[in-house]
Amino acid sequence: MIRAALFLTAASLALASAAPAKAPPFDTPAKIAYLVDLSSGAVLLSKNADQRMPPASMAKMMTTNVAFELIKKGDLKLDKMCTVRPETWQKWHGPQAGSTMFLSPGEQVSVENLLKGIITLSGNDASVVLAECIAGTEEAFAEVMNDNARRLGLTNSRFGNSNGWPDEGRTYVSARDLAALARAEIENYPDLYKKFYSLTQFTWGKTLGSGTDITQANRNPLLGRVPGADGLKTGHTDEAGYGFTGSAEQNGRRLIMVVAGLDSFNQRIEESVRLMQWGFNAWQAKPLFKKDTVVGTANVQLGGSSEVNLVAPRDLNITIPAGLLSKVSSMKIRYQGPIKAPIAKGQHVADLVVTTSDSGEQVMPLVAADEVGEAGFFARAWIGLKQLLGMA
Incomplete structure (x- = not known):
């Protein structure tokens, strides 16, 4: 049973104004756009947020999510060496292969460097090599990606490959799902997120002939342009257009944004920066x-x-x-209950749901203040008797 309890305080009532404030307008040429404030759960902008779309390289966020989970569990080591199969190299090198890490056939590469190649360089070759290293085949790895998507509640996403390469529509996502995936990476693996996502460049491979080291810049349009920017992933194919899932944190507020269907590299930079600045300002x-x-x-x-x-x-x-008082329409506690013991101190067991006049529901976690153990045998028997007699 979903239980809801009303709990209003003087602090919340002080935010109410005589007249509801209006959400500040924002218009974008992006076909799809989504912006959420993780600090409050408020959705600040939603344009076709649940429309299915090809993710292009933004699909690599799920590849890294799978790797991060295995690393956190101790099932995958950053120093594990992965072999670049000649067949994989043959398919994923040269101009026809899109963005690459410039791996070589038979090369041994650590998981750590493959992750840098995926996140910083958007290497299609690195994604497939890591997928094969983890699951044996890319097809098997895609099933792991889909298992993760189901556990994260991504209802409008499916993955057919590890790098987002066009596959006749088998791989698709939604902006809302991409934002949820980004949130999972940020909140579940904060150390790994910090280690990998904000690298501004990475050097791997050598040029033909002169053998000069190849250094490529991170394509993230927010890095160096928006204070607090630290992730996540761009994407581009002819099918998908230019897209980006990004995040930044300022003064304790973390925003996640998604834009997709833009026409050019420069337009992606302009719209990404503009949307994130609007979210903060x-x-x-x-x-x-x-x-x-x-x-x-x-x-x-x-x-x-x-x-x-x-x-x-x-x-x-x-x-x-900003600059306006906002009307709080309602505030309630929502949980699936009664909550079955045992309960750990600090366990997320309920949500605070606040509805405002300009941004809809804002959902924030509430946790148990103390540990609650299971009742003893006689206490459980007494509780059962009271329920049987209709006394509880």
């Missing part, structure tokens, strides 16, 4: 609850306590138009 954070503040309670099933306090795991803010 046209919107502002307003505080709701400080970290560890008790926001409400949730009912507990078969626990040593019948309820548990819900606290803010971090400072919780809402996102509203």
Whole structure:
């Protein structure tokens, strides 16, 4: 059962204005655009966000997500060496292969360097070599990608290959799903995200003839242009146009943006920077609850306590138009309950859902303030008897 509890405070009421504020306008030539503030869950812009589209190289975010998960679990080491099969090199080298890391046939490359080649250089060859190194074949790796997509709740995404190369429509994503995937990488693997995604350039391979080292720049249009930018991934094919999934953090606010279907490399730079700057400048954070503040309670099933306090795991803010007061339409606690014991202290068990006049629902996590163990045998028996007699 979904349970909701109303919990309004003077702090939230102070944000209400006599007249609702209007969301600041933003128009973009991008066919698809999406911008979300992770600090509050507010969706600041949504244009065809659930439309299925070819991801081009933005699909490589799922390739890195699979690798990051295995590394975190200890099942994949950064210093593991992977072999570039001659057949893989033959397919993924030269102008017809798109972006490459300039790998060589038979070369031994570490997982760490392959990840740099994928993230910084958008190497199609690096993606396939890593996929084969992890799963044996790219086809098997694509199934792992799809398993991850299902577990992350990406309902409009499917992966047929590791690098986003056009495959007659078998690989597709949505902007909302790409943003969710980006969030998963940022929140689940913060150290790996920081290590790999903000590299401005990477050197690998040598030119023919002179044997000069090949250094390529990161194509991320936000790096060096927007303060706090630190990821994620560009994409381009004739089929998909120019796209980008990006993120930046300023003053505790982290935004994730997706644009797709743009006409040129320069237009992608212009629109990416403009959208991210608009997200930070046209919107502002307003505080709701400080970290560890008790926001409400949730009912507990078969626990040593019948309820548990819900606290803010971090400072919780809402996102509203800059320079204006915004009307909070409602605030409620939502959870699937009663929550079955045992519950760990700090476990995410509920969400605070705030509805404002200009950005819809903003969803923020709430966690258990204390550990709640399972009730003992006699306590469970008493609870069962009360439920049987309709006393509970």
